Every structure is written in structure tokens, then in C-alpha cells.
Amino acid sequence: MPPLEDKSFTSTPGKFKVERTHAMNRQLHRCFASASTMFLWVIFLIALTASYLSFRRFVDSGSQYFAASWGGFQWEKQVLNSAQAHRSGGLSVLVTGAAGFVGTHVSMALKKRGDGVVGLDNFNNYYDPTLKKARMYLLQDHGVFVVDGDINDQRILAKLFDIVAFSHVMHLAAQAGVRYGMENPHAYIHSNIAGLVTLLEACKSAYPQPSFVWASSSSVYGINEKVPFSESHLTDRPASLYAATKKAGEETTHAYNHIYGLSITALRFFTVYGPWGRPDMAYFSFTRNILQGKPITIYRGKNRTDLARDFTFIDDVVKGCLGALDTAEKSTGSGGKKRGPAQYRIYNLGNTQPVTVPTLVSILEKHLKVKAKKIVVDMPGNGDVPFTHANISLARMELGYKPTTDLQTGLRKFVRWYLSYYGYSHGKPSN
Numbered sequence: 001m002p003p004l005e006d007k008s009f010t011s012t013p014g015k016f017k018v019e020r021t022h023a024m025n026r027q028l029h030r031c032f033a034s035a036s037t038m039f040l041w042v043i044f045l046i047a048l049t050a051s052y053l054s055f056r057r058f059v060d061s062g063s064q065y066f067a068a069s070w071g072g073f074q075w076e077k078q079v080l081n082s083a084q085a086h087r088s089g090g091l092s093v094l095v096t097g098a099a100g101f102v103g104t105h106v107s108m109a110l111k112k113r114g115d116g117v118v119g120l121d122n123f124n125n126y127y128d129p130t131l132k133k134a135r136m137y138l139l140q141d142h143g144v145f146v147v148d149g150d151i152n153d154q155r156i157l158a159k160l161f162d163i164v165a166f167s168h169v170m171h172l173a174a175q176a177g178v179r180y181g182m183e184n185p186h187a188y189i190h191s192n193i194a195g196l197v198t199l200l201e202a203c204k205s206a207y208p209q210p211s212f213v214w215a216s217s218s219s220v221y222g223i224n225e226k227v228p229f230s231e232s233h234l235t236d237r238p239a240s241l242y243a244a245t246k247k248a249g250e251e252t253t254h255a256y257n258h259i260y261g262l263s264i265t266a267l268r269f270f271t272v273y274g275p276w277g278r279p280d281m282a283y284f285s286f287t288r289n290i291l292q293g294k295p296i297t298i299y300r301g302k303n304r305t306d307l308a309r310d311f312t313f314i315d316d317v318v319k320g321c322l323g324a325l326d327t328a329e330k331s332t333g334s335g336g337k338k339r340g341p342a343q344y345r346i347y348n349l350g351n352t353q354p355v356t357v358p359t360l361v362s363i364l365e366k367h368l369k370v371k372a373k374k375i376v377v378d379m380p381g382n383g384d385v386p387f388t389h390a391n392i393s394l395a396r397m398e399l400g401y402k403p404t405t406d407l408q409t410g411l412r413k414f415v416r417w418y419l420s421y422y423g424y425s426h427g428k429p430s431n
Ligand SMILES: NC(=O)c1ccc[n+]([C@@H]2O[C@H](COP(=O)([O-])OP(=O)(O)OC[C@H]3O[C@@H](n4cnc5c(N)ncnc54)[C@H](O)[C@@H]3O)[C@@H](O)[C@H]2O)c1
Pocket: 096, 097, 098, 099, 100, 101, 102, 103, 120, 121, 122, 123, 124, 132, 149, 150, 151, 152, 171, 172, 173, 174, 175, 176, 177, 190, 191, 195, 215, 216, 217, 218, 268, 269, 270, 271, 272, 273, 278
């Protein structure tokens, strides 16, 4: 037996069609007959979409807020305590890259003489982040709070400048290292170009505008062969992406100086080494390999010439940084407008005593009391330059900069720190 509906279909097809049209008309009529009902429907849909979007935004910002582990009453209190100067006329300095090698030493030195310091670092894993955390705990013990954040995060920067009237920014956060540029070029753009601009934007908008002191690099001299390297030499032939981003930084800061009246000082560091140093640098990895009985690779330049570096001990560099902060004039702008010309300076911070890499190795062998297994190879075209040698007369005259530590002495201090930090006694791991 066919179902009832089918029967009605076949029995009165014409009637059905008519009835269906009527039914549709009735439905259409019910829904959209009056303009006002239709209008209400549209409003309802818009409201639904809008509330969904704003809910999403709330959830996103909420998760960012909490995931980044910054903000809130306790956090602000820590920032304010750390920023508090403990001497009259003390500076209040935002140190970026504070958990880095140079940043840790500069932050400690400022805090010790009574300045206020707030650190900022993203603890990235370019090298072992546990070393960065250990430096952070060292700073914490000395009353320096390091905010966990990226210089590309404009909300963190706005917040920091909102709660602290920083007199100075010591900008040391960067993607460092020359050879890593072939592996991860975008890390250099992220930190050294984009991050720098985000930080400069925050500085230019801050009230008062801070004076800006930052780390450029001896690598900007590139394939320049005139020695010693002087600030007046041309620096338009970088040999690595790292060098190119540092050079770009010198020009970017110049534009902010020119347009917004930011006081700018660039410090071109020459191969800085010392306790709490950077594991990716040759003196550090040589030490590790020599102690582990592993071979070390020593590069040799064209015509079998030894590579040489103007190694500069960390304590000397720190004095140069403090000299730069102390002599920096105030920025002249406010409300994003320049009021008059502002200071723009560039200084070499080197040691002026270049030492060849084989000499560096023999000093390490002596301090470690272990012979190195050396593999000597010709330098590949990987961005390293054959030698660096600083002319530091400008920094000497204007910053009172006077390096006093030779490589022997500096490496002895480094080795002592290395052995104790990594738990060695008498050349063998003690645990
Ligand atoms: N050590 C040297 O020989 C030398 C030589 C020339 C120039 N420099 C420059 O000096 C500065 C300090 O160097 P260092 O040897 O202490 O290096 P480092 O890598 O130990 O310190 C840099 C710190 O910045 C942090 N950082 C990187 N990108 C960041 C970002 N986007 N946001 C927040 N933090 C970020 C890192 O986590 C690190 O702790 C750098 O600008 C470097 O390019 C160093």
C-alpha cells in the first residue's frame, strides 16, 4: 500500500501545486512581509557576528596577556622597585637584552652604583637559555628585575614607558653571531631591524623621551682594510647579514634622531669576551672542546695568514657603556615632535691590541692546562672578516674610555668562571 502522501500527490496534482505556492507565499509573507521585521533580522545577525568577534578578541588578548607573563599589580611593583634609583641624580635605564652577556654585566654595574635598571629579554634559544636564566637569577639577587618579553611587542614597551619615566635606554637585545645568518636570516631582521624600529617608536613617543645608547658592531667595517678602524672610515661594504643589520641600525637611529630629536649613541663593540660570555663565540667553544678532548677548528685567512681579533674584556666594555650613558645629552623631542637638533654619536669600543687566533688558543691551553687538538682550515666565505683592530681615540677623548685588561688576564678570569659555572675542578667535571 502506497503511503498517504503519495496518494494525495497522484490524486490531485494540480491542487497540490496551487496549495504549495500558497504555502510558500504565506511563509515569505510571515518572514519578510514588513520591512521592519526584515530590518530586525539584519540587526540581529550583525549583533551576533559583532559579539562573536569581540568575544574572540577578548579571548585572544586574554591568552596573550597571561601567556606572556607580564602585567598585573605584582608585576608593576617589581618593575617600579627595580627602576628606582638609589643615589641622587641616578639614572633610570631600560636595558634590553639584559639576560644576555653584555646586558647582564651592564645592568649589574648600573645597579651597583645606584642607578635604577629594568631589564627586558625574550630568552630565545639561539644559545642555551638556561645560561640566560642563570644570568637573570644573578641580576635578581642584585635587585634587577628582567621582564620576559620581546622588543617587537609594542604593548609591553608602551606599558613599561607608561609606568617608568626612563632617562635612558641601553639597547643590547639583538640577534648576534655572524655565521648563523646563513641558517636563519629572518632572526636578524626580526630583532635587529623590526625590533629596533618598534623600540625606537616607543622611545620617540615616550614622555620624557629617553636618551638612546645601543650596541652596533665592529663588523660594520666589513671588508674595509684600512687599519686601525676609525669611526670616520666608510662602512658601506658589510661582509655578513649581521653586519648589514647593524649598519641599517646606525642609519635607522639616525633617521629617528633627525626627525624626532632622539639622542643617539652607537657603540661599535670589538669581540667582547669574559665571564658569563656567549657560548657561540670561539673563545667559549674552544674552551668547551679543549676540556672535553674534542678537536677545535682554527680558520686561516688568505695566504695562510692567521686571523686576528681585537679582543675586548667585558669590564672595559661596561665602562665604555657607562661612559656613553653618562655623557649622553637629553633627547630634544616630545609628543612625537623634535624641538631642536639632538646628539648623534658613534664610538669604537675595542682594546687596540689585536691577537691572532693561534695565540688565543695557546693562552687557553695554558690556563686550562690541557693541549688542544687543532684542525687548521682555510676560512670559508661565511661572513667572518680576517682581522679587526679598533682606533679608540674618540671614545678615549669623549667617554673617558680606557681599556686596561689584556687577553692573558681576561681569559684567566673567563676560565676561572667557566670551570666553576660548569662544575669542573682540576680540569675534570666534578659532577
Ligand atoms: N659580544 C660581542 O662580542 C659583541 C660584538 C659586537 C656587538 N655586539 C652586540 O652587543 C649586544 C649584546 O651582545 P651579547 O654578546 O651580550 O649577546 P647576547 O646574545 O648574549 O645578548 C643579547 C640578548 O638579547 C636577547 N634578545 C634577542 N632578541 C631579542 C628580542 N627580539 N627581544 C628581546 N630580547 C631579545 C637575547 O635573548 C639575549 O639574551 C648585541 O646587540 C650584539 O649584537 C656584541
